[in-house]
Amino acid sequence: MGRVVTLVLVDPAGTVLGALPPYEVDLPWWQEVADVVAGARAHHGVDVTVLRLLFTDQPAPPGGKVTYLAEVAGHPGPVRPAAAALVPHPRRAPYAEIGGPAASLAWAEAALAARGRRLTAAAQQRTWNLSAIWRLETDTTPVWLKQVPAFFAHEAAVLRWLGEHCPGTAPVPLAADGGRVLLDDLPGTDRYGAPAAERLLMLSSLHTVQLVAAGRVDELLALGVPDQRPPHLAERLRAVVARDAAPPHADRLAALLHGLDDRLAELSACGLPDTLVHGDFHPGNVRGAADRHAVIDWGDSVLGHPAIDLLRMCERLADPEPLRRAWARSWRTAVPGCDPERAVALIEPLVALRNAAAYAGFLDAIEPSEWPYHADDVPYWLAQAAA
CATH class of the missing domain: 3.90.1200.10 (Aminoglycoside phosphotransferase (APH), C-terminal lobe)
Known part of the structure; x- marks a missing residue:
């Protein structure tokens, strides 16, 4: 059981460009977007950043038909007519806003540069109301960019505290800023x-x-x-x-x-x-x-x-x-x-x-x-x- 994905595309200026034709992805979990990004590239030749869920055909996950808002920098080619009410919301996470992921990646790139490391590639892994996660390749080893909403913003402080008082029990932030935290790669698996x-x-x-x-x-x-x-x-x-x-x-x-x-x-x-x-x-x-x-x-x-x-x-x-x-x-x-x-x-x-x-x-x-x-x-x- 996977998902049928539709992406409503918006440009960095906030103009709704239309929707890509639907395509299927294997993972049913709505917050997992690595295969959504890969599918847009494979099926439609478009590089996108998924911002947030717009609507679905069922009341709860997993699976089904899922429509996301996605940001695209260039011209996407043929799209279907689509509308999306891009109305601000006070409880929207910063990474779900147009330009939000780009701002976080720019912060991560600067934080890496301050530590003598260079960002070489970024791959979006997950985005939803509880977190956004990116895998970042560097000129040395991979790192992870995680961003959380305000009600989880104490996570970075907890990680720093654990690094000081209980070293080795949790990942230690390379850098943190509000809900953003940059973490070195951890060997192994979940x-x-x-x-x-x-x-x-x-x-x-x-x-x-x-x-x-x-x-x-x-x-x-x-x-x-x-x-x-x-x-x-x-x-x-x-x-x-x-x-x-x-x-x-x-x-x-x-x-x-x-x-x-x-x-x-x-x-x-x-x-x-x-x-x-x-x-x-x-x-x-x-x-x-x-x-x-x-x-x-x-x-x-x-x-x-x-x-x-x-x-x-x-x-x-x-x-x-x-x-x-x-x-x-x-x-x-x-x-x-x-x-x-x-x-x-x-x-x-x-x-x-x-x-x-x-x-x-x-x-x-x-x-x-x-x-x-x-x-x-x-x-x-x-x-x-x-x-």
């Missing part, structure tokens, strides 16, 4: 599908980070890391239920929230410290090889309870118990007298609701044309929480 033994190493690496971070929470708050410790977490959970819960799940979700403050107080009494939480700690957000790796994509990071990351890493494992036991042993060793198993039991029913709140936050922060990316996420996670 570790999707990693077996349990490899996930144990990932948890061990993150445990080291979280022990250090637990003693430096004020520093991380000052860097802009969002606060999701119990009072703030409770507020978010109640808000998403009040706004988005509907039959048949509303009554069960109300029951889940009953006694929430007592549950969170008992969670704190288990003795595990609040710390830096990655927020999306699955194997695909770890890059490297089976025996060495770095944790990537810290945009979802918050201050909160470390069991959140354990439960994410345990997803889709036939038997997660060995990971849970090893994680609990690590925390009992680090914090004598704590009760990790009880902490997991207390927070596990809340994690799906926390996920619903996270996606609701995305919807609040992005422009409506990008909502289809997350259209199913809030109701899905509310249903999981109710179950």
